[in-house]
Every structure is written in structure tokens, then in C-alpha cells.
Amino acid sequence: MKTDRSDILACLRNSADYVSGQQLCDRLGVSRTAVWKVINQLKEEGYRIESVPSRGYRLVESPADVYSESEIASRLHTKWAGQRLVFYESTGSTNPDAKRLAEEGAPHGTTVAADRQTAGRGRRGRSWESPAGSSVYFTIVVRPSFAPDKASMITLVMALSVAEAIHGMTGLDAGIKWPNDIVVNGKKVVGILTEMSMTPEMNEIQFLVAGVGVNVNQESAEAFPEEIRKTATSLKIESGQRFDRAELLAQILSRFENNYETFEETLTLNALKERYEARLIGKGAAVRVLDPAGEYTGISRGITGTGELIVEKETGETVLVYAGEVSVRGLYGYV
Numbered sequence: 001m002k003t004d005r006s007d008i009l010a011c012l013r014n015s016a017d018y019v020s021g022q023q024l025c026d027r028l029g030v031s032r033t034a035v036w037k038v039i040n041q042l043k044e045e046g047y048r049i050e051s052v053p054s055r056g057y058r059l060v061e062s063p064a065d066v067y068s069e070s071e072i073a074s075r076l077h078t079k080w081a082g083q084r085l086v087f088y089e090s091t092g093s094t095n096p097d098a099k100r101l102a103e104e105g106a107p108h109g110t111t112v113a114a115d116r117q118t119a120g121r122g123r124r125g126r127s128w129e130s131p132a133g134s135s136v137y138f139t140i141v142v143r144p145s146f147a148p149d150k151a152s153m154i155t156l157v158m159a160l161s162v163a164e165a166i167h168g169m170t171g172l173d174a175g176i177k178w179p180n181d182i183v184v185n186g187k188k189v190v191g192i193l194t195e196m197s198m199t200p201e202m203n204e205i206q207f208l209v210a211g212v213g214v215n216v217n218q219e220s221a222e223a224f225p226e227e228i229r230k231t232a233t234s235l236k237i238e239s240g241q242r243f244d245r246a247e248l249l250a251q252i253l254s255r256f257e258n259n260y261e262t263f264e265e266t267l268t269l270n271a272l273k274e275r276y277e278a279r280l281i282g283k284g285a286a287v288r289v290l291d292p293a294g295e296y297t298g299i300s301r302g303i304t305g306t307g308e309l310i311v312e313k314e315t316g317e318t319v320l321v322y323a324g325e326v327s328v329r330g331l332y333g334y335v
Contacts, residue, residue: 005038005041006070006072009073012049019056045063046063048062065133068087072085078253079257081140082253085110086110088112088113088115095209097114107141109141109257112139114137114138115132116132134215134217135216135217137214139210140256141207143206147204148202151205157259157260160176160255162192162256163176163279169251176280177282178300184235188215191213192210194209218237219236259272283302296313298313
């Protein structure tokens with residue numbers, strides 16, 4: 001029934017005119033009774049659907065910010081990203097859920113989304129509880145055929161995809177703090193965590209999962225844990241507008257699919273590099289590289305075709321930063 005719901009919603013949403021009951025039956029291979037039941041369920045949930053004899057059904061209005069499996073699926077226009085969709089009202093974290101599904105054989109593009117996370121994970125094992133009704137949390141399974149040394153570039157592909165989707169939907173200037181945090185007006189709105197599973201021989205990738213959390217409709221800084229209130233923000237706080245989370249997720253998945261396929265053609269970021277650098281915060285500005293071997297400062301000169309940050313040190317030497325945390329002084333309020 002969930003598939004019928006999302007399929008019927010998609011048919012109604014993508015039609016500029018009425019869709020007859022018979023058209024829905026023929027297109028989806030279901031009975032008129034099944035169509036009628038789904039239409040009534042959708043009406044009960046707040047969807048305004050006109051029913052006109054001899055003409056059919058027309059979606060007039062959706063309830064505000066519905067975030068459900070059928071709503072997300074009805075907005076997807078992808079070939080593989082999110083075409084298998086698993087949705088939870090609440091879960092510990094979408095990354096472990098996606099890894100479990102991948103280990104069970106879930107196909108490339110399988111996406112786990114949740115309205116609420118109770119054990120979200122970030123860098124260095126940091127965890128937090130994420131309330132319902134305000135954010136986009138999802139993880140996508142990727143089954144690459146390339147070598148493990150290419151895997152780190154997927155994080156940058158996802159960062160570019162999320163930043164472009166946010167800008168396209170909200171108009172906000174979404175910048176990227178290398179390699180993968182998304183920043184608006186000096187504060188973080190998106191975190192991305194990519195994890196890889198290798199074959200027992202450690203020479204091939206079994207799968208990657210890329211997890212994303214987007215702060216969308218939080219009303220104020222008080223919505224965040226006290227320790228990050230000065231550094232975190234939401235799309236609503238920065239724009240003054242609420243946004244449809246299902247549509248945002250659909251747009252992110254669409255852009256990721258396109259950008260991933262572009263990356264796959266050469267297994268480099270060369271074709272995406274110009275767009276990534278256009279959103280790279282601090283390019284041409286002073287950065288401090290926090291390296292276990294010793295901190296140093298220099299000027300950010302962009303990224304290489306394989307995703308390393310290019311830093312020109314004060315001595316004139318050029319260094320490629322592969323790992324570690326880079327903070328850009330004087331440009332935004334967190335490091």
C-alpha cells in the first residue's frame with residue numbers, strides 16, 4: 001500500500017490536469033477500490049484532492065512539511081538514488097541502518113531516511129539526539145567499482161550536491177568548509193559522515209555509506225544543544241522561511257546522482273572542481289592546518305582533482321592536505 005500511495009501521489013503531483021481513476025488503475029496495476037482507498041487516506045492526512053466525476057482526481061495542496069516515505073518517494077525523479085527508500089519515524093542513526101541493509105545486499109542507491117535520530121554520529125565519535133520535525137537525516141548506500149583510494153572523494157561529491165541543492169531551493173549562499181561541512185552566514189547547517197566497508201582482503205570496497213544531517217526548520221539557536229548554539233544554524237533561522245524537507249531530500253538525491261555519475265566517468269573531481277571551489281569557504285584566505293605533526297598556517301588555494309586541499313605556506317612551499325582539520329580564521333564562527 002505504501003508503494004501505491006507514493007505512486008498515486010507522484011501521478012497527481014506530476015500532472016497539470018485531472019488524472020482519471022482508470023488512468024491510475026492502468027498505470028499502477030491496481031483496482032479502482034484500491035485507488036479510492038488511497039485517495040481517501042490522503043485526504044484524511046490533509047492532502048487537498050479534488051474529485052470530479054468523469055474527470056478524476058487533482059492534487060490541489062499538500063499539508064505543510066509532510067516528511068514520510070510516500071511523500072519523499074512521490075517527489076523523486078532519479079534513476080537509482082533513493083529508488084529503494086526505507087523511512088523511520090525514529091531511529092538511532094541512519095548510518096548503521098544503511099550499513100546493515102548494505103550487508104544484507106541492499107542495492108546501489110538504497111536510502112535510509114528518518115524524522116528523528118536518538119544516537120546521531122559525527123566526527124571523532126561525537127553523538128547527539130536529534131529531535132523530530134525539523135531536520136533532514138538520511139544515508140545513501142553506494143556500491144562503487146573503483147579502488148579504495150578513490151573513496152574519500154565521495155564525501156566531497158556529496159558536499160557539493162547538498163550545497164547546490166540548498167542554494168537551489170532556498171537561495172541561501174551555502175558554502176563548503178573543506179572537505180564536507182556546509183556553512184551559511186558563518187554557521188554550520190550540514191554535517192556529512194562517510195564510512196566504508198572493505199572486502200576481507202582489504203583490496204576492494206564492498207560498499208560506502210554517506211550520511212547527511214541538514215538543519216532545516218529549527219526556529220532559533222535554543223533548538224540546538226548548548227555546546228553548539230554559537231556555531232550551528234538552520235535554513236529557517238537564516239532565511240526566515242520554512243522549507244519542505246521531503247522536497248529538499250529529493251533535490252539532494254537528484255544532484256548527488258548527477259554529480260556521482262560525472263565523478264564516475266573519470267574517477268576524479270576534475271569536472272566538479274570549478275563548482276566545488278566556487279563554494280569553498282576561505283579560498284585565497286589564511287587557514288590554519290591542525291596537523292598531528294605540527295600546526296602551520298598558509299593560504300588556501302583550492303582543491304586538487306582528487307580532493308586534497310592545496311595550502312601555500314608562508315615559506316612559499318605548497319602542501320596538499322589529506323587529513324586533519326582545517327579552520328579558516330576570521331570567516332566564520334566555528335572551527
